[in-house]
Amino acid sequence: MYSQGLIGADGRTDETPEFLEAFQQRIDAEDKIEPNDAMPEGYRRTLVRQIGQHAHSEIVGMLPEGNWITRAPSLRRKAALLAKVQDEGGHGLYLYSAAETLGVSREQMTEELHSGKAKYSSIFNYPTLSWADIGTIGWLVDGAAIMNQIPLCRCSFGPYARAMIRVCKEESFHQRQGYEIIMTLAQGTDAQKEMAQDSLNRWWWPALMMFGPHDGDSEHSDQSMKWKIKRFTNDELRQKFIDATVPQAEYLGLKIPDPELKWNEEKGGYDHGEIDWNEFWSVVKGNGRMNRDRIKARRAAWDNGAWVREAATAHAEKRRARKMAAE
Amino acid sequence: MAVYNALLELADDHLVLGHRISEWCGHAPMLEEDLAMPNMALDLIGTSRTLYERAGQLEGKGQSEDDLAYLRGERDYRNCLLVERPNEDFAHTMLRQLYFAAFMHPYWVAAQQSSDEVVQGVAGKAQKEMAYHIRHAGEWVIRLGDGTEESAARMRDAVEALSIYVDELFDSSLAAQEAEAAGVLPSRADMRAEWDKTIAQVFDEALLAFPEVPFAQSGGREGLHDEGLGHMLAEMQSVYRAHPGARW
Ligand SMILES: [Fe+2]
Ligand SMILES: [Fe+2]
Ligand SMILES: [Fe+2]
Helix, strand or coil: CCCCCCCCCCCCCCCCHHHHHHHHHHHHCCCCECCCCCCCHHHHHHHHHHHHHHHHHHHHCHHHHHCCHHHCCCHHHHHHHHHHHHHHHHHHHHHHHHHHCCCCCHHHHHHHHHHCCCCCCHHHHCCCCCCHHHHHHHHHHHHHHHHHHCHHHHCCEHHHHHHHHHHHHHHHHHHHHHHHHHHHHHCCCHHHHHHHHHHHHHHHHHHHHCCCCCHHHCCCHHHHHHCCCCCCCHHHHHHHHHHHHHHHHHHHCCCCCCCCCEEECCCCEEECCCCCHHHHHHHHHHHCCCHHHHHHHHHHHHHHCHHHHHHHHHHHHHHHHHHHHHC | CHHHHHHHHHHHHHHHHHHHHHCCCCCCCCHHHHHHHHHHHHHHHHHHHHHHHHHHHHHCCCCCHHHHHHCCCCCCCCCCHHHHCCCCCHHHHHHHHHHHHHHHHHHHHHHCCCCCHHHHHHHHHHHHHHHHHHHHHHHHHHHHHCCCHHHHHHHHHHHHHHHHHCHHHHCCCHHHHHHHHCCCCCCHHHHHHHHHHHHHHHHHHHCCCCCCCCCCCCCHHHCCCCHHHHHHHHHHHHHHHHCCCCCC
């Protein structure tokens, strides 16, 4: 029902060279594309895939952090973590709504997540093993997300760009809060310092992997750049992240677990060791420690909640019928 | 000391219930509830923090909110039994919330007249929050009670399971009685009429009946709990207790 007016949404529209050319001109002129505007089918599909993945990442991301809500070591931290996880759920909700403007329903996207057809950020397939991981996730994972998402505030698709503006504000709050948790640990007892370092050791490389494969190996990059869905390449964003994060770790007295990390005066950035791409692809393919548990937990929430959703629908139906009978 | 103990009872009610709701986080039946339940948990935990802090001040031994929350064991916790009941399913969770909020709302309204300024302050904020909890949980009790056959059966199970914990809400411990006599806290028994009215209204629409309760459970105010609270506290306090004296 959302798809009328979307060129190609039903696969029937001809994408003539003139149409594609006119569309590209709008993009180049930094025009925002809105849901009812004509758009190439590939553009629509790319956005559905990307926004859907982003939404799923917010939702699945609630699980590793939710794992520590009941153990947060102070009431202040417990409240802040609850609020953070709630924010992530809110991000999921805006993003599903943005994707719905392109003609896919939230139910459909949810089913694709549960069946394994849709992906989410692999970072959430790593387990949270200590309280420090809550700090590290805020600092590095929200930090990396911001690097990815700030350019998306200027994405050519209007609803996505607008959702990102609101989301980015909250993500940067999460990043600061996470850093503050780690700072407290880094200035704490020996055991707390060790907890912080151990956590950084486990999350550093997966955080770098969040930017995706090297530019040469990234299948969707070129077209997305041309359509201004993406503004920087994976490697550019990764470099920015490293350059911003290394001094933060140094300030805390924590050691980045990369012996090859070195300042490169000439390029004005850090050189770093090679990412273990076997691990990256392995986790993407489903072999991360938590892949199965994450999907199982999401599916269980969905399945166990089915009777609640059915009851809500049935009740609304009864209400409507009673109201009609009364009129 | 009586006021200190009475405030702890109240703070424990809020923390324990807030903790229970927070256990749903990421596992709610729909995304909208994954946003609504943390709101309620945050309200409750927020109130508990103010109350712990105030209790600590009045005691005057330098105990912080975290000392009070994290270093007392299950025999020291003074919450009523209703709030520690496990989540079970969404019907139980919403009914537990409704029962508690239907009590706390008039309680906080009355506590706005407290002789203690901190209690007055928290009461003003908390009564608004409790009005929202009544609305939110009450709407769900209605939807589920008058939804499908399955949801109605689950709702009736929840009523059956939780109604035996209601009377304890209205009992004042000796500490509470002293705090009430001193004008710090309102009398719990005074909330019964309002509670009955709220529940009757919701149950009427939800097609539910409040059952006869031949034997009501109590004991929470003396630290006599169900077996579940010890597990909840063991989990909640694990990190804090593993690192004595650490700052977080
Ligand atoms: Fe987020
Ligand atoms: Fe995000
Ligand atoms: Fe975030």
